[in-house]
Amino acid sequence: MAGVKNQRWLRQAREQAGRLTGHHLRVGVTGLSAAGKTTFITSLINQLENHRRGLLARRPPFDRLESVRWQRDGVDQPFGYLDSLAALASEPAEWPASTTDLSRVVIDLRFRPQGLLGKVQGARSLRLEILDYPGEWLLDLPLLRVDYGHWCEQMRSWLDAEPRRSIAGPLRDRLLAIDPAQPHDPQELNELTAQWTDFLRRCRTQAGLARNQPGRFLLPGSGVSPEMLAFVPLLAGNRHASGPAGSWWAQCEGRFRYYRDYLVKGFFDEHFSRLDRQVLLVDMLAPMDAGQPALSDLKGALEAVMESFRYGPSSFFERLFKPRINRLAICATKVDQVTPGQQRAVQQCLEDLITDSLSEVRHGGVSVRGLPLSAVRATRQEGDALVAGLVGRQGWVRYQPGTIPEHLPLDLTVDGPELLKLRPPPSLHRSEPFPHYRMDDLLAWMLEGRSI
Structure with missing residues (x-):
């Protein structure tokens, strides 16, 4: 027992040292059912691997990013990146299989220094660890x-x-x-x-x-x-x-x-309490399509989840551990299913669902960011319509998605957007950045505040 306690103490000491030096960042990623978590993490790695092209190349700090190394060896329960790539690159393209267990992604990033002391300081490094876990566990x-x-x-x-x-x-x-x-x-x-x-x-x-x-x-x-x-x-x-x-x-x-x-x-104890930041993915469109009971249940689920990020003198989780999560991103996913002009409305409806909970989390000192995301964009816009391929069918369809309200009604009664089952876009390749909406914004949020 003493040996176990010593190992735990050494691990915690190393983690604390890494946090103080800013060289290690742990981000939890989870999503409620069918939020597209596996596709999201696959796209996240893909965007970093292709940081020299696409949107990341033009924004700080990725304009100083010299190299990216995705670690495969020595990682417990590694995320199945290559399997997910194979699914997206297949003919016809398929969405990656949902993950059913905890998995990890470890990526080493090396940045060119900046400022007058840059040549003296040398390159700066950051180890980004992504903990992927089922939303059911949260x-x-x-x-x-x-x-x-x-x-x-x-x-x-x-x-x-x-x-x-x-x-x-x-x-x-x-x-x-x-x-x-x-x-x-x-x-x-x-x-x-x-x-x-x-x-x-x-x-x-x-x-x-x-x-x-x-x-x-x-x-x-x-x-x-x-x-x-x-x-x-x-x-x-x-x-x-x-x-x-x-x-x-x-x-x-x-x-x-x-x-x-x-x-x-x-x-x-072993995972959630060790995170620095958390990304929560929510498929808001499917419950809106399913109707008021699904939205009401989603509201109850999210309010229960948000309790885990409410810190303060009377917080249950404050008594369990000293909070470490200081940033929370709540993202409405799969927003490529509606037109770009409606995507912010989807995110707003999500935030309307948990207005009071968001206020409590922010009051406890956690910085909250809302982003409407599409990790892999499956549609393209032509005029007022969208063009996409459907799962199980060849060719393309041109359609107009349903209207998204600017705010969610208090009684949670909305006309569903009548969603289609979209297949991934063709010809995705690991060496090219996947088409997306706002993955670059989320990656910048992950690294924001780090001295790199």
Whole structure:
């Protein structure tokens, strides 16, 4: 145990030294379901590799960037950059497969010095580490603030409302009928766990709902065995419930505590709490297309997520660790699906959804930036219309996207933009910068404030 503590202390000391010298920058990247996270990270690496051409070549500090080295060896759980490139370069082009686990990108950047002392100082270097993790894991962080009884109450309130009530169907009745104090049936618990996982999946795919807990039921990640996920919410239970050893309550409450204290807290301690900056990707257009229930659920999910970035004397996360994340970028993705003139409106609607939460985060000292992004632009504009290829079809279509309101109505009722399933543009190559919207702005934001 002493050896582990010493290793942790040395690691933290090295990290602190790197932060003080400005030579190491850790950026977390996550996205709620279908936000295009894998495509985003692939494009980010591509833009840096091609920094001498494209938009990056003309803006500081990338106009002084001499070399970029993407590290492949010695990186734990490396991001599948080459696999993603292969998908985008295939014929016909395909979007990269979604990542289902934590992964890392480590890129060494070397800049020419500037100023009168530049020749004396020599080249400046920066190690950029990108931590890529599923958005479902971020949505689990609020579990750190509740016990099992509170969670059961919350799940019952969610399943009492549409569309979850209809999606759950008989599963809700089974969970409601279980007496928490009665002896649990291991076989029935396994069946219910499988049904709960399927329910979460259908909430996401059928109704476009974002709040799906526990998140690792959908994306468990490496090293997570089925036994770690063997619990369900007992809808008849509450914060005052209990049960003897071997009861439904004892079994599920014990597994919940293990999930919360080992998996969720472990991710928080080992990864999230070590980040300097965070990029949160949100597909705003799909919920707008799905309708008011999806937007309302997205609002609840984002408000829960934003709690993780609210720092202050009364903050739960302030008590857990000294905050390190000082910059947060919240980006509406896939905005190439609407005309350039509508893209800012998509971002504004996203920020309208979480106005109060953004104010609280900023009040806690975190700098927040909103950017409408398209990591790989799949459309081109011709007059008032867009031209693009569709997934599974050859040739091109010319269409006019639906109108995006300047602000999101308070009742969250909007006419959907009627989205099409676009395929990537053809002829993408690693040695050429991918077409995009505002990836250069986001990269500049990542490095802003660093003395390089």
